[in-house]
Amino acid sequence: MRGGWLLGVTLALSLGAFALVGGWLLGDPGVPKAEALKTGGLAGAAIVALYALWINDRRRRTEEARHEVERGRAEVDRERVADERFAKAVELLGHDADQVRVGALHVLAGLARDRPRYTQTVLDVLCAYLRQPFGHPSFAVLPADPHQAELAPEAPSPELDIARVDGRREVRRTAQRLITDLLPSASDPDAPNYDLDLSGARLEYLNLIDRRVGRLTARRARLYGITRMSGARFTDPVLFSWAHFHGRTELRGTRFDSGISLRHVEIADAWETADTTTRVFADLRDAAPVPVSGAPYRTITVTPGTTVKLGEPATWTVRVEGAPEPVTDRPRHAADFH
Template identity: 50%
Template sequence: MITGFRRPAQGLRPIGHNDRVDSKKGRRSQALALLGTLVVAIGVTAGIALWVLRADARAGMSEAVKTGGLAGAAVVALYGVWLNDRRRRVEEDRQHVEEERLRADGARISHERFGRAIELLGNDADQVRVGAMHALVGLARSTPEYTQTVIDVLCAYLRRPYFHSAYENEAHDPDRNDYAQPLLRRLTEDEAADDREHQVRLTAHRMLKELLPPVGAERTYDLDLTGASLEYFNLEDRAVGTVLARRATFYGITRLAGAEFTGNALFTGAVFRGRVDMRRTRFTGGLSLREVRFSEHANLSDTAVANFADLRWIEPAEVRMDGAAFDGVVRLNEQAETESDVAAVAD
């Protein structure tokens, strides 16, 4: 018994039927065109030969036939030129159709890869989620149109609520926590789950930096890290578009040295639990550090902000701004208006 077979719907034609019909019509039209060309060539040959005989009584039959034959050959040659041009156009059209089909297949495969990776990203197993992130990055590299989408997915993952026990004791440098040392006791299930998720999030951090282009790139990508918990966040020497990091918490050293932000960088309400290295950073748009809390030293030396700078962070804060340059509107705390700050703004 044959199962799973369904009779084709009435009126449907087998695949390739139209192609075969078009091919038969094409061959028939070519045959008719060739026959017509031969008839015209014979007629031209005969007509020219008769015309030569009538126009010049001294011309012999052979001379008249030769002249008529040349005219007929010219007609056949013109047909050959037309036929070659038609074949070329048909081949170009066929190649264009094939390229469109390949592009459509590639887009379909990319959509399937993306959908499968998103499904795996929600898997309970941490190693599966790590593999899904690598699959997404591979998709972004092979299909650049997906780069911003993949970055958005990684940022969304980092925005998920998360807190590791290392942040309680060593927020300024979580790697110094006991969990980074050789295990001296068996971890509880919750501690082990936190560690596994910790490794997944560190992978997301690394993938983000790998996807961002170096400084000077024409195309930049945006980051939305609103409320995210970030650890050893590193964008050194990367070109970034707009960054939204409102109310984000940064654990460990935050490295933004040499980076270039072509859009606004908004860190409003963020908390930096470790040191901040923002030397030689370029902000083509604006920079907002309003209500930012610095738990450790922050270095903004030689930083340049082109549009606006809101430097009303929460005091006390140890912030160095030697050689910093600000164009446009600059807002400072009353407590922060020291001589060094004013000199930095004046530069």
């Protein structure tokens, strides 16, 4: 009804414009009759053209609104499917078959890549899986490098027992690898900061090389094999309190922007800490240090104003950015070194 009314008004205006312009020009003896009629026709056609443009614009906006509604519905459907995938994958993590659990982990990682809003939730699930109680005979035989451990278990069916724990071990290694893959690069200044809670976890060959992490909590964790965190950047506090590092730890060029706690940490092998920098605080009161290669001290660089706590005896050499000499006494703040 409204469209017909507007069309009628438009035609009336068009005829009026034709009559008005054409009549005015016909009254001028200097304008040819044909030219006057032509100009009047153009004036009327302009009114019709404006109406056509308005109709096209209205149709375009209506079509865009329809597409927007369809996109919204499709997004709701995708969110529903993603939620169902997440719930099913988490459920399958409790499956008896190792290969099913590995598949569930990959589904979760794929979901995090497709839907970034899931990334922190997926990382929380992977960390929760790694926090489950776990042990392997190689941890007792050669904790510094479990890959090289030669096992000779005395269980009634040793091959079955080893196959069972090896299966669980592979699932856990998959979880660790996926955590590494999901974390952004340390060199990306715009990357989000994802937190990891690995409290009490049993970890093998943890690899966070060149990764950006928010808060890392690994209290009472046990780390077997080589722990690699060179080039990593931690934007929030890193807490290793009461953790046990059984193998070598690589921290070359690592940045702890909000501090690190190594309180009561047991260190059984070398720490490589060249160019490692800490801000805010550094609790270096580790427990029962084991000298490695005749060098009982490890070196860490702190920024001026950083709160530093050293054990007795001190097992760390602390350098202050810009200061010429390292200090091994127990100041409260790095500023006291000057």
